[in-house]
Amino acid sequence: MYKVKNVTLLFFIVLISMSLIAQDNPKWELDLDEPIEFYEFINNDKFLFITSGEYVWCYNSDTGQEVWKMEVDDFEKEGISILIGELYLTNSDNKLQAYDAVSGKMLWENEYDGISQSDFEDLFFAMNYAMFDFGDDIVGIDLNTGKELYRNEITFWGELVNLGTYNYDVLDKQKKILILEDSEIASLYDLTNGTKLYSDEDYDINEDLIKNGLKWSYEDTDENSYLFVLEDGAILLDLNNNKIAASVKFSIDGEKNVIIPTALGAAVMGEEKMVHFNFITHEVAEIAFPFDDVRTLTSAEVGGKDVLIVSLGDQMAAIDISEGKILWKTNDEDPMFEGYVHKYIERVGDNILVAYNRPLIMSSDNGTYIYLMSINVLTGEVKYKTPVLLSEVAMSDFTRGLTKAITGAFSAAMTVASAGVTAGSALNAYDAVNDLMGYSNIGFTYNYFDYDGDIIFESRVKEPMMNPQTRDEPGEGYVRVNKETGEIIYSTYFALCEGLMEIDQLAPIAYFDNYSFLAGEDKLVAFDFNTGKVLWTLGEEVGFVTDLNYVNGVLYTKFGRENYNIALVEDDVEVKETFSEDPFGFMAIDVSSGKILWKVNTEVDPSLQTPDFSLSNYFDPNSNRLYFADDYGVYALKLGADGGNYDWQYKFEENSLGEMEYEETYAIQERWIGSVPRTRSTTTYMGGGWSLTTTTTSGGIDAEEASKFIESTSEADLTSTYTSWGNIYGVSAKKCLQVLYGVDQLLAIAPEGFALLNAADGSEIWKTAWDYSNDEVSYVPKILGNSIVYCLDEELVSMDLSNGSKQWSAEESEKAKYFLAPNEKYIYTINDEMIRGYSIK
Structure with a gap:
């Protein structure tokens, strides 16, 4: 009897415990008897708005208490059912209805003669003015009252959508909509009253640009003007006065990007000339120029002029965009301009600094030279041309393979550039444009940056490099140049990664204070930017360095890497090793001397089980520890000059958690x-x-x-x-x-x-x-x-x-x-x- 009482007592304790755990669980639940199709938080997230066809509910998102609900009578499921902010639009008995989504109160309903709600296709709006597309009819409606404002018959140019682009653009600031109608018709409508403000034919949008994923239109952020690139030219539409501002016929190569944003508008590069459209004054400047050979370009505002600087093969030119005239153009036989501008670096007064590359293949002077050049924007006068890097690699145009079929990713890049490019920011804005020209790949990479008023060039590559002054190896390293005079302050070259195909697996170059740390093939180099000297070099003892961090005079490294390709094969995860370089572990180095203070090995690459692992992400400065995990446990590694041991380790298997495969x-x-x-x-x-x-x-x-x-x-x-x-x-x-x-x-x-x-x-x-x-x-x-x-x-x-x-x-x-x-x-x-x-x- 005693045992039975205990069992009964235990049973009740379990029941009570279970009820405590399960209380208010869930806090609320609702069976709506209809599959939920749409939900959204409204009223500052206090309410949850839900729809399923003709059924609409609004509940308190905290308590589940019903705020309101309704069933829309004679709902047509092909008709509209959409939430715009806190305005809910639906249809009932062929009427359009609007409800306050917070209160459920009907704001208005209206039936429109000859309109079937089942024909609803799309909705466009600006502020409270909306344009409803019912197939054959376009109806303008005031969203505040439901009043029909106008009715139009518009046939959208569907072929454009089939080609993968758009056929309308809502101009919010203007309260207008630009529609490309079937076929080759551009029309501008007032969203507030439906008035056709402008319409014209012959808008034969350049199909090659569309197929290559390139921009064929451009508008300024203030919505003053709209530029179209056609099969045989371009048209600028004045959005304020609803008329054509300019129209120019010229041949277009739709295989490459042709729209160039400028400070005053945009230029369109044709095969034989460039046409600049001023979006404010609507002036047009035509410049006869062989733009089919443009390699790179940028713009600069100098002396009150908006100047486009263009680099071709073995030639450069500068164009006054506003006046449409060439300021200067170099002779194509001028050896000073053999090659082309690879990178536009910065402005220094009236001059522009560029990284000029000159590739030569069949020559005793073969290879690709990189020069730092200073060129006067207005005159083309070269102030200096200083060789800084030299690679044995030299790419011909054929080898490079011109990048002409570009994907739609450029649309995003152009949007950034289109957000009002000023002359001061144009150098960086044009990088995206230049990448599309197909001349960015020169066979190797390099870096440059400003350091204490000078320009430093940096090279760490797998391709063979040489000293450009002597043509002797090695050629990786640093060159510091006075940007005013072009004088080389120091050039320090050293061997680092030549021939290392796995260079991308190495730690990125790390910069701390006046030092840089460069991982190479079984090598680690410390460089002092102030002196231009290698501080120290370590060899095979550092292993394959994959991460770096500098703290209080100590450089910490992670060495070794494992990479896996993770894929789903049917309903299983399949992991395949794609790269492995062991051993794995961590090391501490005294920065001033290059002395290895300690070294700790790990069984596997710790970054695999540690999300977004890096030496900086998982370093705790308060405890001076590095935390990481692997398949077997979690670890706290003591850092500092006297570190190198674990303050603690927690093993999964020993603590009944199981190892992580x-x-x-x-x-x-x-x-x-x-x-x-x-x-x-x-x-x-x-x-x-x-x-x-x-x-x-x-x-x-x-x-x-x-x-x-x-x-x-x-x-x-x-x-x-x-x-x-x-x-x-x-x-x-x-x-x-x-x-x-x-x-x-x-x-x-x-x-x-x-x-x-x-x-x-x-x-x-x-x-x-x-x-x-x-x-x-x-x-x-x-x-x-x-x-x-x-x-x-x-x-x-x-x-x-x-x-x-x-x-x-x-x-x-x-x-x-x-x-x-x-x-x-x-x-x-x-x-x-x-x-x-x-x-x-």
Whole structure:
């Protein structure tokens, strides 16, 4: 009887404990009886706005309390249902309705004669003026009142979209919309009243530019003018006065970028001339020039002139953009300009400093020279030309392979350059343009920077280099030049990386105070910028240096590297080694003498299990320690001149957490997204020699499931698809097992449990077990405030970060979608028609 009482008491204690854990868990849940299609936070994140076809709900995002809900009568699912800020637009009984999304109050409804809401295609707006595209009709509507403002018939030029570009542009500042209509018609409309302000034909947009992913239009940030590049010229549209400001016919090479932003507008490079369009005065300047051979260019404002500086093969020129005249042009036989400008460095008074490269192949003086040149922008006079680098590599135009088919990535670069390029910032702004010219690759790389008013050139490359003064090897190193006079203050060349194909795996060159530290092939060099001398050189004893950090007179190095290619093969993570250079470990060097103070070896590359590892990221200056992890544990390495030992080590296996096998550290999620398409034909004999054959196709990608998969992979590290037994699956993977580093604590998420460690001594603050399986984690552990939240085996769990105790847990579907409140105090799950809100604490 005594034992039974104890068992009963224990049973009740367990029940009470379970109820305490499960209380307010979830804080609220709602079964909406309809699959949730859209959700958004509104009213300063206080409310959660949800739609599913004709059903609309608004709930308090903290409590789940209903604010309002409605069912839209006679809703047409092909019609509009969109949230604009806190204005919700929907359709009912062929009417357009507007609601205050916060209160649910209808603001207005209106029916538009001859308009079917099922024909809705798109919406454009500026402020409260909107243009609704209903296919054959474009209806302008005041979003404040629902009043129809106008109606137009507009046929968008769909071929442009098929080619991969746009066919309209909303001009917010002007409250206008520019539409390219079918076919080759450009029209400008007033969004407020629908008035066609301008329309004209013959806007034959340059198709080659589109196909090559290059810009064919350009507008200034103030929306004063709009430039079009056509098949046979360019047109400038005056957006203020709604008319053509300028139109010029000339031949265009659509295989390369032709739009050049300037301080006053933009220039278009043709095959035989350049045309500059002033966006303010609308003046046009035409400059006859062989722009088909332009290698690089930049602009500069000197003496009140906006000057375009152009470098061709063996020739340079400067053009006054405003007046459209050539200020100067060098003779193509002038040996001073043999080669072309590779980099535009900076302005010094009326002069521009450039890195001029001169490649020679069939010559006793073969190789590629890099000169620092100072050229007067207005006259072309060369103040000095100083050789600084020389490579044995020399690339011909044929070898280089001109880069003419450029992807659409340039659009982003042009947007940056288009954001109002001033003459002072133009040097850097033109780098993106010059990269597209195809002449940036000269066979090797170099660096340059300003140091105490001088220019320093730096070389660390795998290609063979020579001293440009003597043509003797070695040729890597530093050259310091007085930018005013071109005088070489010092040139220090040394052997470092010649022939090292793995140079990209080395530590980047590190700069601290007046020193630089350069890792090479089994070599480490310290260089003093003030004296121009090598401070010291270490050899094979430093290993393969992959990271550097300088602290209080000590240089710390990480040596050794392992790289892996991580891929999804069906529903498994596959890891393949792509690079390995051992041994692995850390070293401390006295900077003043080059003496190795200590060296510590590690079993594996510590950066593999340490997110974004670097010597600076994981160095704690307060404790003078370096923290890192590997497959086997977590380590606190003592730094300093007398360091080199571990203040503490925490081994996963010894502490019942299990070792981290790299392949198993990724959580895998899999979702069915469709089946392999199958076609079946059936023949039925009708008699009299007649037969009927029917063909049916089944399978294919399920649009809804594929959409859910894509949405669920937004934070995934890897995604893939595979086919098995006629089914198609989407698979994603996200890093799960790892060590997270805080200021005073470290959290180890290992295969058999979590452990929070005291960074001071490595002691366990707490430890708790979990039954990890990489295919059963649907929400990887995430620190949110003072909690750790994860979902394993359909159990959503919140743990107290301070003590490891379970704050609550709840059953969740493996297909649930998770999202956080903007303040990260709540986590929400959606599973079809069910939505739950959890207080993270």
